């Protein structure tokens with residue numbers, strides 16, 4: 301809350317954020333030192349036009365997954381695509397059509413409806429082998 305009152309000398313409006321009753325404020329208009337009067341009224345800190353308008357943020361549009369099988373565990377079609385995983389980065393999940401069921405949390409291959417655990421392990425092993433081959437070639 302800020303206090304607002306009128307300058308004794310020139311009548312200009314003074315708004316103070318920090319001063320209390322009886323303390324002196326400097327009038328911006330004439331420079332006079334004016335005591336905050338008891339009749340000073342509390343006011344909002346910022347006028348309406350300064351306050352940021354609350355713009356409701358639009359929720360991100362859910363990606364509609366077409367051509368995906370329903371969840372093999374609970375049958376839900378409320379799925380979302382996994383875009384990044386620790387094991388495959390961005391590439392891995394897109395290769396396996398890796399999706400997650402929003403209802404039960406099951407992760408599976410969205411086109412076959414099978415678990416991706418096997419392929420993921422294979423993918424990781426191949427990844428490691430390739431990494432070792434690359435490292436071996438570099439160290440020659």
Ligand SMILES: [Zn+2]
Nearest residue numbers: 307310327330
């Ligand atoms: Zn004044």
Ligand SMILES: [Zn+2]
Nearest residue numbers: 371374401404
């Ligand atoms: Zn499910």
